[in-house]
Amino acid sequence: MSSPPPASTPGSALRRSLGVVDGVALAASSTAATTSIAIGMGTIAAVVGLQAPALLLLAFLPVLGIATAYARLNRSEPNCGNGYVWVGRSLGPWPGFLTGWVTLVGSVVFCAYTSAIMGSVVLTFANQAGLHRLAGLALDPTSTAVSTAVGLVVLAALAVLAVTGMRSATRFQFALLVFEYAVLLGFCGWALITGDHALSLSWFNPFALSSGTAFAQGMVLAVFFFWGWDAAFSVNEETRSPGDAARGGLIALFAMLGLFLFASVAFQREMSLPELLRNGPQALPYLGRKLADEPWATLPLVALMFSAVASVQATLIPTARGLLAMGRDRTMGALWTRVHPRYGTPAAGTVVVTAVAAVIALLAVALPELSDMLLAAVNAIGLLVALYYGLTALACAVRFRSALGAGAREALLAVGVPAASGLVLLGLGGYLGYSYLTMSDHFELSPDNGWFMVALPAAIVLAGLVMAAVAKYVRKSPYFTTGHGTDAEAVALPMDRTTH
Numbered sequence: 001m002s003s004p005p006p007a008s009t010p011g012s013a014l015r016r017s018l019g020v021v022d023g024v025a026l027a028a029s030s031t032a033a034t035t036s037i038a039i040g041m042g043t044i045a046a047v048v049g050l051q052a053p054a055l056l057l058l059a060f061l062p063v064l065g066i067a068t069a070y071a072r073l074n075r076s077e078p079n080c081g082n083g084y085v086w087v088g089r090s091l092g093p094w095p096g097f098l099t100g101w102v103t104l105v106g107s108v109v110f111c112a113y114t115s116a117i118m119g120s121v122v123l124t125f126a127n128q129a130g131l132h133r134l135a136g137l138a139l140d141p142t143s144t145a146v147s148t149a150v151g152l153v154v155l156a157a158l159a160v161l162a163v164t165g166m167r168s169a170t171r172f173q174f175a176l177l178v179f180e181y182a183v184l185l186g187f188c189g190w191a192l193i194t195g196d197h198a199l200s201l202s203w204f205n206p207f208a209l210s211s212g213t214a215f216a217q218g219m220v221l222a223v224f225f226f227w228g229w230d231a232a233f234s235v236n237e238e239t240r241s242p243g244d245a246a247r248g249g250l251i252a253l254f255a256m257l258g259l260f261l262f263a264s265v266a267f268q269r270e271m272s273l274p275e276l277l278r279n280g281p282q283a284l285p286y287l288g289r290k291l292a293d294e295p296w297a298t299l300p301l302v303a304l305m306f307s308a309v310a311s312v313q314a315t316l317i318p319t320a321r322g323l324l325a326m327g328r329d330r331t332m333g334a335l336w337t338r339v340h341p342r343y344g345t346p347a348a349g350t351v352v353v354t355a356v357a358a359v360i361a362l363l364a365v366a367l368p369e370l371s372d373m374l375l376a377a378v379n380a381i382g383l384l385v386a387l388y389y390g391l392t393a394l395a396c397a398v399r400f401r402s403a404l405g406a407g408a409r410e411a412l413l414a415v416g417v418p419a420a421s422g423l424v425l426l427g428l429g430g431y432l433g434y435s436y437l438t439m440s441d442h443f444e445l446s447p448d449n450g451w452f453m454v455a456l457p458a459a460i461v462l463a464g465l466v467m468a469a470v471a472k473y474v475r476k477s478p479y480f481t482t483g484h485g486t487d488a489e490a491v492a493l494p495m496d497r498t499t500h
Contacts, residue, residue: 065421195269
C-alpha cells in the first residue's frame with residue numbers, strides 16, 4: 001500500500017498529488033501529437049504544400065510566448081480556471097468570461113466530434129485483428145452510427161477514469177504516450193533515413209507560400225496542432241507546486257515542437273505532395289504500410305488509436321476543472337462545484353460534460369446537417385483557440401505592466417513577448433475571419449462555406465455573451481463586480497475524506 005498523498009488544502013477539495021511528470025503526461029496527451037500528425041499532415045499540406053515545417057516552426061514562436069504568459073500568470077495566481085480567471089482580473093469580467101466560455105465549448109465540440117473518429121480507429125484495428133462482426137453486428141469503421149456507438153462506449157470509460165482520480169488518469173496517459181512516441185519515432189526515423197525525396201531547405205521557407213490567406217490558414221492550423229499544452233495549467237490546484245504545472249506545460253510544448261518538425265520532414269522525405277494530399281487523414285497508417293509488413297505495419301494504427309483515446313480523456317479533465325472554477329464564482333451553476341467525496345475530482349462536471357458531448361455526437365448521426373455543422377465547428381476551433389490564447393497573453397502584459405520600469409529583460413519577458421504573441425494570434429484570427437467572409441458570396445450549411453465558417457465561432461461568442469449576462473444579472477455573480485476569480489483556498493467545497 002502506498003503512503004497517503006498530501007492532504008488537500010483547507011479551501012480546495014482537489015487533492016494535491018501531481019508532479020511535473022503528471023503535468024507533462026496530461027499536456028502531451030491533450031496536445032495529441034500522434035493524432036495531429038496522423039490527421040493533420042495531409043490537411044496542412046493541402047493549405048501550404050511542402051512548407052509545413054516552416055509554418056510549424058513559425059507558429060511555435062507565438063505559442064511559446066503564450067506559454068511564458070501562462071507560466072508567469074500561474075506563478076502569480078494558480079487557479080484551475082486559468083485564462084478565465086486571469087483575463088477577468090486584468091482585462092475585465094466580460095472578456096474573462098468569454099475566454100472561459102470559448103475554451104469550454106471548443107473542448108466539448110472536440111470531444112463530440114472525436115468520439116466518432118475514435119470509434120472508427122478502434123473498429124479499423126478490430127478488423128485488422130480479424131474481428132469483423134460482434135453479436136451479429138457488422139463492425140464497419142466506415143459506418144458513422146457504429147463508429148459513434150463504439151466511440152461513446154470508450155468516452156464513457158474515459159470519463160470514469162477521469163472521475164476516479166488524477167493519479168490513475170495520468171499514469172494511464174503516460175503508458176499510452178510511451179507506446180505512441182516509440183512507434184512514431186521509429187517509423188518517422190526510418191522514413192527520414194530511407195525516403196526517396198531529397199531534404200530541401202525550401203521546406204523551411206515561409207515566403208514560398210502562394211498568398212497571405214494560405215499563410216494565415218496555415219498558421220492558425222499549425223497553432224491548432226499545438227493546442228492542448230495548457231491542460232497542465234488546469235490541474236495546478238492538484239499539483240504539489242504551481243511551478244510543476246508550468247514546467248510540465250513548457251516541457252510538453254518543446255517536445256511537441258520536436259515531434260512535429262521531425263514527423264513533417266520524415267513524411268515529406270517518404271511521400272510526395274500528391275501522396276500526402278491523396279492519403280489525407282490516413283497518412284500515418286499509409287506510412288506504416290509503406291515501410292513495413294504485417295504485423296508491424298499495424299503499429300502506427302494502434303498508436304493513432306491510443307492517441308485519440310488519450311486526447312479525449314485529456315480534454316475532459318481540464319474542461320471539468322474550468323467549469324469548477326466558473327461554478328465557484330457563480331458565473332455557472334452550483335452543479336459544477338460538486339467534488340467527489342472520495343476521489344477529490346470534479347465528478348459531476350466530468351459526467352455532465354461527457355453526457356453533453358455524447359448527445360451532440362448522437363444528434364450528428366441523426367441529423368446530417370448537424371454533422372456538417374460539427375465538422376465546420378472543429379475547423380473553426382482554430383479561431384477560438386487564437387482568441388482565448390491571445391486574450392490570455394494580453395492579460396499577462398497588462399497584469400505585469402509595472403515591469404516596464406524594471407529593466408529591459410524583465411520588461412521584454414513580462415510584457416513585450418506576451419503582448420506581441422497575443423496580438424499576432426488575434427491578428428491572424430481576424431485576418432482569417434475576413435478571408436472566410438470574402439471567400440463566399442452567400443450563406444450555406446456547409447463546412448466549405450466561408451460565411452458559415454465565420455458564423456459558427458460568432459454564434460459561440462454570442463452565446464457566451466448571453467451566458468455572461470445571465471451570470472451578471474440573474475446569478476448576481478461577484479465575478480462581474482470585481483473581475484477576480486474565487487481563490488481556491490477561500491471557498492468551502494466537500495473535503496476528500498479518504499486516503500490511499
